Amino acid sequence: MYKDKTFLAIIPARGGSKGLPRKNIRELCGKPLIAWSIEAGLGSKYIDEVMVTTDSEEIASIARKCGASVPFIRPEELASDTATSFDVVMHAINFYENELHKRFDYIVLLEPTSPLREKGDIDGMIEKISALEESYDAIVSVGEVHEHPSIMKKLVGNDIESYCKELIMATRRQDNEIAYFPYGVAYMVKMKTLLEEKSFYPRRTTHQLIKRYQCYEIDDIYDFLAIENILKYEWELK
Numbered sequence: 001m002y003k004d005k006t007f008l009a010i011i012p013a014r015g016g017s018k019g020l021p022r023k024n025i026r027e028l029c030g031k032p033l034i035a036w037s038i039e040a041g042l043g044s045k046y047i048d049e050v051m052v053t054t055d056s057e058e059i060a061s062i063a064r065k066c067g068a069s070v071p072f073i074r075p076e077e078l079a080s081d082t083a084t085s086f087d088v089v090m091h092a093i094n095f096y097e098n099e100l101h102k103r104f105d106y107i108v109l110l111e112p113t114s115p116l117r118e119k120g121d122i123d124g125m126i127e128k129i130s131a132l133e134e135s136y137d138a139i140v141s142v143g144e145v146h147e148h149p150s151i152m153k154k155l156v157g158n159d160i161e162s163y164c165k166e167l168i169m170a171t172r173r174q175d176n177e178i179a180y181f182p183y184g185v186a187y188m189v190k191m192k193t194l195l196e197e198k199s200f201y202p203r204r205t206t207h208q209l210i211k212r213y214q215c216y217e218i219d220d221i222y223d224f225l226a227i228e229n230i231l232k233y234e235w236e237l238k
Contacts, residue, residue: 001046001048002045002046002126002127002130003130005105005106005130006048006104006105006106007044007046007047007048007104007105007106007107007108007126007188008047008048008049008051008096008102008104008106008107008108009041009044009047009049009050009051009108009109009110009122010051010053010088010089010092010107010108010109010110011034011037011038011041011050011051011052011053011063011068011110011111011112012052012053012054012085012088012089012109012111012112013034013052013053013054013056013059013063013112014054014055014056014059014074014079014083015054015055015056015058015059015079016055016079018081019219019220020218020219020220020221020223020224023113023218023224024054024059024112024113025058025059025062026224028115028224028227028228028231029228029231029232029235032062032066033112033113033115033218034052034059034062034063034066034112035062035066036112036115036117037110037111037112037114037115037117038050038052038063038066038067038068039066039067040110040115040117040121040122041068041108041110041122042067042068043119043122044122044123044126045123046122046123046126047108047122047126048104049069049102049104050067050068050069050110051068051069051070051071051092052068052069052070053070053072053074053088053089053091053092054070054073054074054079055073055074055075055076055078055079056073057073060073071095071096071099071100072095072099074088074091075091078091085109085200086198086199086200089107089109089194093107093191093194093195103191104191105190105191106126106129106188106189106190106191107188107189107191107194108122108126108186108187108188109184109186109187109188109189109200110122110184110186111184111217113184113217113218113219113223114183114184114185114214114216114217114218115218115227115231116185116213116214116216116227116230116231117185117186117214118211118214121141121185121186121208121210122185122186124208125139125141125186125188125208126188128206128208129188129206132206133190135204135206136204136205136206137189137190137193137202137203137204137205138187138188138189138190138193138200138201138202138204138205138206139186139187139188139189139205139206139207139208140182140186140187140188140200140201140205140206140207140208141182141183141184141185141186141187141207141208141209141210142180142181142182142183142207142208142209142210143180143181143183143209143210143211143212143214143215144178144179144180144181144209144212144215145179145180145181145215146215148176148179149163149164149167149179150162150164150167150168150176152164180207180209181215182201183210183214183215183216183217184217185208185210185214186208187200189202213230213234216230
């Protein structure tokens with residue numbers, strides 16, 4: 001709890017993954033990938049409960065051992081490639097309200113594929129959205145992209161064309177207006193706003209800037225190897 005507001009951290013982790021099979025429980029630097037997000041949530045001073053929503057009994061067992069709450073096994077229809085994060089989160093919210101009679105002021109979405117969180121990231125975002133709650137309803141972690149949208153291309157037959165023709169590509173990369181991507185360190189939104197706007201990007205959304213080394217998400221083995229080596233490098237620096 002922070003300033004009389006309650007926070008539920010939801011970690012979605014389905015068993016199936018085409019890009020990297022069993023990625024959510026694949027060992028990353030000595031522990032399952034999902035453990036990094038669970039530990040980050042449990043390490044927060046303000047989060048009231050950390051829960052994992054999964055369709056896999058194996059993931060559920062590992063999550064419980066790591067200290068997360070797993071009050072249900074997610075229905076099969078919410079573990080498909082077409083199921084959205086919003087659908088999965090709403091199912092968890094409804095379960096907490098209808099079965100456990102619990103309601104929270106904020107939902108904190110922690111994606112297990114973004115393990116590069118620093119100790120104060122989550123609490124810093126909670127403090128910022130709380131300080132700005134009169135003007136904003138949500139906060140999203142963002143990082144600067146290094147492949148600028150103005151240089152992106154699309155293939156049309158044998159031709160190569162600008163992906164966004166309205167963007168002018170500067171001669172020097174540093175002359176381009178900085179672009180940002182919402183990496184999954186954390187998404188936080190007021191429960192009331194999430195129910196009304198059905199989005200983690202409601203109209204009144206602010207941001208938290210993350211560091212360069214945190215700008216990675218695991219979708220395939222190459223992302224996994226990159227993050228594994230980043231973690232090892234960060235440890236060496238410490």
